[in-house]
Amino acid sequence: MAATRDVPGALGGSRILEVPEVAAEVAALRALLAGPGPKLLEIGFDHGRRLTSTAQASPGWTVIGLEVRARRVAELRAWAVERGLPNLHVFRLDARAVLAGALPAASLDVVEALFPTPWPEGKARRRLLVTPEFLGDAARALRPGGLLHLATDVAWYAELVDAALATAAGILPVAPPDALATLRPPCPQQSRREWKCERDGLAVYRALRVRA
Ligand SMILES: C[S@@+](CC[C@H](N)C(=O)[O-])C[C@H]1O[C@@H](n2cnc3c(N)ncnc32)[C@H](O)[C@@H]1O
Incomplete structure (x- = not known):
């Protein structure tokens, strides 16, 4: 399986999904x-505070994380075994490549990307997660009524996200905080970055959309 289009700067390249270990x-x-029950996908979970807390609080949900940092994936896999959490699953995969080709349509109830990496100007900028293409992929992967949750504390990134959302098809604005309380399973923990923003009084831009 390959990404349906080129994914600039993807970890391992755009054709990474065809490499046998990655394909597995x-x-x-x-x-x-393809399994039963509701499913949440978190992109870039890093320390995994929200992912682990959600999996613990909602055993009926399948809670999935994608992260490019190998160490974080190994830590969370060990944690899931230690705590006996069969509903928590993490993968070392570049979310942009995965969403561009590997996810069945309408297979997710929640897609979250909290504080995605604000790649600096220059060559790395092509790795930015939230682009019009990403929003199209996320809309396709969400079931109708499913929630897309994005947040950043970086002003220029918030502007880019806003501009991309303005032209995005198939996802509609929804009033916070109701969407988080009703469409997302409970999560007693903030993400690490969310917690730091609150501690340091940094403004957080948040976008909530539902799949039409
Ligand atoms: C700024 S950190 C935010 C971590 C966490 N969500 C939080 O709110 O504290 C961004 C995370 O996204 C991961 N990341 C960046 N690009 C990614 C991609 N294309 N796919 C998956 N994870 C990615 C990084 O490795 C990093 O752990």
Whole structure:
């Protein structure tokens, strides 16, 4: 399976999903998505505070994380085994490549990307997660009525996200905070970055959309 289009700067390249070990991971991910019950995908979970807390609080949900940092993936896999959490699954995969080709349509109830990396100007900028293409991929992967949750504390990134959302098809604005309380499973923990923003009094831009 390959990404349906070129994904500039993707970890391992745009054709990474065809590499056998990666293909096995993607197959495992797809098998989870074919299973019963509601499903949440968090992109870039890093320390995994929200992912672990959600999986603990909502055993009926399948809670999936994608992260490019190998160490974080290993830590969370160990944590899931230690705590006996069969509903928590994490993969070392570039979310942009995965969403561009590997996810069945309408297979997710929630997609979250909190404080995605604000790649600096220059060559790395092509790795920015939230682009018009990403929003199209996320809309496709969400079931009708499913929630897209984005947040950043970086002003220029918020402007880019706003501009991309303004032209995005298939996702509609929804009034916070109701959407988080009703469409997302409970999560007693803030993400690490969210917690830091609150501690340091940094403004957080948040966008909530539902799949039409
Ligand atoms: C700024 S950190 C935010 C972490 C966490 N969500 C929080 O709110 O504290 C962004 C995370 O996204 C991960 N990341 C960046 N690009 C990614 C991609 N294309 N796919 C998956 N994870 C990615 C980074 O490794 C990093 O852990």
